[in-house]
Amino acid sequence: MTQDRRSTLRSTPDRRSTPPGHPRRPPKVSVVIPTLNEELNLPHVFEALPAGLHEVVLVDGGSVDNTVAVARQLRPDVVVVQQTRTGKGNALASGFAACTGDAIVMIDADGSTDPAEIHRFVEALIEGAEFAKGSRFGKGGHSDDITPLRRAGNMGLNLFVNTLFKTKFTDLCYGYNAFWRRAVPVMDLPSTDLPAPADGRKLWGDGFEIETLINIRVAAGGLRIKEVSSIEHLRIHGMSNLNTFRDGTRVLRTILSEYRRLGAQRRAAAKAAAAAQRGKVVPVLAVPGGNWYGKVDALLAAETQAQHTP
Ligand SMILES: Nc1nc2c(ncn2[C@@H]2O[C@H](COP(=O)(O)OP(=O)(O)OP(=O)(O)O)[C@@H](O)[C@H]2O)c(=O)[nH]1
Ligand SMILES: [Mg+2]
DSSP states (O other), X not given: OOHHHHHHHHHOSOOOOOOTTSOOOOOOEEEEEEESSOTTTHHHXXXXXXXXXXXXXXXXXXXXXXXXXXXXXXXXXXXXXXXXSSSHHHHHHHHHHXXXXXXXXXXXXXXXXXXXXXXXXXXXXXXXXXXXXXESSSTTOEESSOOHHHHHHHHHHHHHHHHXXXXXXXXXXXXXXXXEGGGHHHHOOOOTTSOOOTTSOXXXXXXXXXXXXXXXXXXXXXXXXXXEEOEEOOOOSSOOOOOHHHHHHHHHHHHHHHHHHHHHHHHHHHHHHHHHHHTOOOEEEEETTEEEESOXXXXXXXXXXXXXXX
């Protein structure tokens, strides 16, 4: 991300347009829900959605049950998006691309993330955060769903990321987050237009490493992050799609590759700044009536010429 974009985002944290003199209108909130065979869970999740949402975007990964039909029945205005490759990461990227609200909230369809908490995430944004990050392990948070092994793994990954990126995450691998829609480019997610790899593997960012990747990129991009405490419930029906070791390894590899990526970006930015500095035109002389702008050589030449002019 360029420095320019970062400063634009920082100086205008909330760009909801309101006519002068009018109270700020509430943000339009889009909720993105990835689904893979969640027909039994959707009634619980949809029922708990707050009133007044701008849109609910359901991104289906090719469910073989009645997920899409159930969603449409429960909520005729649901926006159904088919993801372009496979994996939760690609589902979220496809969903974000379809959103039209000011703010986006990402939740799961298995009943583990409670839609009743959405308003607290949106409040964090209204209060100035650019990225509201759910945490099961910050003050007031809790998980009924996480196993001791995954908890230990998550804590280790938190520590690793916080050390490498100087961040303060308490729950790196949690999928309940909210952010202003204009923050999506900062995440630089794999394009939804890219073809799926021919060997059947997933592109980086298309799998369950998505949360880690988003968290690191928004932190590295300088966005204001606020953690929001959250209570994670047990999946209501069905089986988790996550494999602790396979997906844990992907998360670890993501952290390492993001660290290298950030290093490369910083080196490239330093090189560009040094090059710009070499050719930069700076004010070199303050004179009454204004600064004289030009390079030192040009100033000396102008002075020499002035001395020789009678
Ligand atoms: N569209 C789509 N959704 C997916 C895919 N994989 C998982 N999901 C959805 O993403 C959400 C989270 O997936 P889960 O399988 O519950 O995994 P998890 O919550 O990270 O892990 P657990 O804590 O074990 O439940 C659920 O709503 C799934 O239906 C996928 O490939 N495509
Ligand atoms: Mg789950």
